[in-house]
Amino acid sequence: MGAIYVVNLGKAYKQYPTRWSRLGEWMLPFKGPRHKLKWVLQDINFQVAAGEAVGLIGINGAGKSTLLKLITGTSQPTTGSVHMTGRVAALLELGMGFHPDFTGRQNVYMSGQLLGMTVEEISELMPQIEDFAGIGDYMDQPVRVYSSGMQMRVAFSVATARRPDILIVDEALSVGDAYFQHKSFDRIRQFRKQGTTLLLVSHDKQAIQSVCDRAILLDGGHLAREGKPEEIMDYYNAMIAERENDTVRQAELDNGKVQTISGTGEATVTDIALIDENGERVEVVDVGAPVTLEVTVQAKAPIPRMVLGYMIKDRLGQPMYGTNTHLKELPLDGVAPGDKVVYRFNFAMNLGPGTYSVATAIVSTDTHLVNNYEWRDLALVFTVMNLRRPHFEGSAWLDPSIEISRP
Template sequence: MTNDIAIKVENLSKVYKLYNAPIDRLKEALNPFKKKYHKDFYALNGISFEVKKGDCVGIVGRNGAGKSTLLKIITGVLTPTGGRVTVNGRVSALLELGAGFNPEYTGLENIYFQGNLMGFSKLEMDARVQNILEFADIGDFIHQPVKSYSSGMFARLAFSVAINVEPEILIVDEALSTGDFMFQFKCLQKIKEFRRKGVTILFVSHSAQSIIEYCNYAVFLYQGGIHSESYDVKKLIYTYEEYIRTNKSEIKGNDIIKTPMKYDEYDFLTEPNQELAEHRIGTHAAILREVYFIQDGKEFSENIVLEAGLVTKLKIIILSKEALQQTVVGMSIRNISGLAIWGDNTLNSIGSMFELKEGVNVLEFEFNLSLKAGEYVYLAGLADFSTGNRIELDQRWPMKKITVISNRNMSEGFIFAPLRYLSGLSQ
């Protein structure tokens, strides 16, 4: 491996044995004829690539594509089934929340524990502790056992330790999504600083815009293999987003769907979305059954990735147990810190309240998606005014997660309103 290469992955594979039942593992171990009771699952299947020193490499792919497995093998947490990884430089990794921390130790004890694992003496860690404490900013909790920490505290301390041990190679999994908005901002600024210093970075994120903004190289993993890799990060990300939009048969979930128009009693669902920690209240005499975001003729209800600046259509499906004469739907989009960026309601758009019939009701709207690239949540509420009083029918906070990408980065603010050059400057 040449001196300009930080990481070299050669024909790397990781195979797991999958059993239909726990007893099958014992049957296989005791079978005198070596009969197999398992199926081989290839988390990684013969992948090869190189990372040059100073590159910031973004790794994208759907859940189960092999991203975390790859990083764990590179850092030595997992042993590959086949192939090899060669690493040239000191590695600092943030793979999973609290990975490598002893839950019984205090935060301060874990700082020294992590330093010892990386080969630093106590004296060397003494010189780094103050910087670690200042960046983590968890106050007196540093003297408490980490088992008492919130997920945000874990993320703060783990990232702070990872960046303050002078890494030559920094590996970051999706762990940054756990911290609060300002902590994420501070971490991403630190990644920018490391890039300027020439630190090699491997960065896994479900945020397409973060990959575009911070990485100069990207690898698209698909079903344990490499679908594509390129220094044209923006083009690869658009390829990735287009791929998951248009290959319905090869992906999980309903990324591209047609609006269902037939329902039975099992479709009248009122359970909140646990994945989004949705708060849902109301009488549920009528419910917001589903919402679809539509761009370029494609409908999305999950894994919603939209492009800034485009006209976006909304299709809202409402199920009602009875006819209601005076109803209103309100909605908003909020950023990761909970700030409302956009909002409107049907009273404004229609000019009056509307009637719901018993059964299926479909409302369609459109608006300009003038949001800066980033991660957002969509909230919606349905209320009835037929009795003269406001009765909450179905409030869903939040109802959906939305990712907005753009073909250019806006320098400040929340709104996608790019300047268009007209005249006056020589070029």
């Protein structure tokens, strides 16, 4: 079983004012340093327990790739240490370690040996690697003629040909086609069930929330926050929207979940409820039952154009359905301070049994990145139960009519 221990990890690079300063420091060391340290990472501390899956997120430049290089040993830390147990397989930069003039097959042998496999083991696993990569005759062509997706297919196939104790995956999977991404994540989930420890770097909210037990947010080279994937991803998305304004806040609800709220506060949701066909507020809804999502918004400042959107998410935070009044061509113009607006969205609850939440957004267009008046996660939590329908699996009620013929 593999585990990762990161203690007081830091990485700094030397910055010299001129190229002659570097030479002077090397030639005249007794005159002291002539550089300044540029810290890329500082004071990073965390552990990944055996069998745990942890997602690593952060904006570009936050230090994610540097951290993975320090963990895997391809770069040396300035401070602190990393300790890992078990056999490690890592997919970092796309095509890292591949020689462009070697064929895919030759690179498989080279990469496999770097992962600790013998030539005999690689030869034995080669049919499986070729089949999973699925690039056909290109396996015997130089890597320089490969697309980025083909390189990723080969790299992932060889890195996961044997189940590792620790699997570390950077953004590499994001360049693949949808089919291979599904295939890759199926293999990752299979490894997880067998006890592989996973460290995954991705901007894909669904990937982080469906695969990981915990998420870590890096910001400016520091470990900014860690916790449940849904909580951290909500905070990360709000942080992106509010990069210019420090208006992101979180609060723990009575059910133990952490709610993220961001925005200028110029408008706010004062009430939200699910209403059944009898006009009653409900927290439990039958599969397929007609409901109304009623949202009351109060304006606190002049709003030239107001749009309300909502997103229904499952218990892992994955989106089930979302829309807004911009997409429905029903924005409100000239909303004045003190105005109250009640929105009613009528639909059939065609979701599978489970617990769901509703996130709301008050904006001016179809995105919260322009004018984010308020973005509220976990604005409402409700449960769907199957009280009258035949048993079915999945997150949506898509009951078919069936025709069978025996010609």
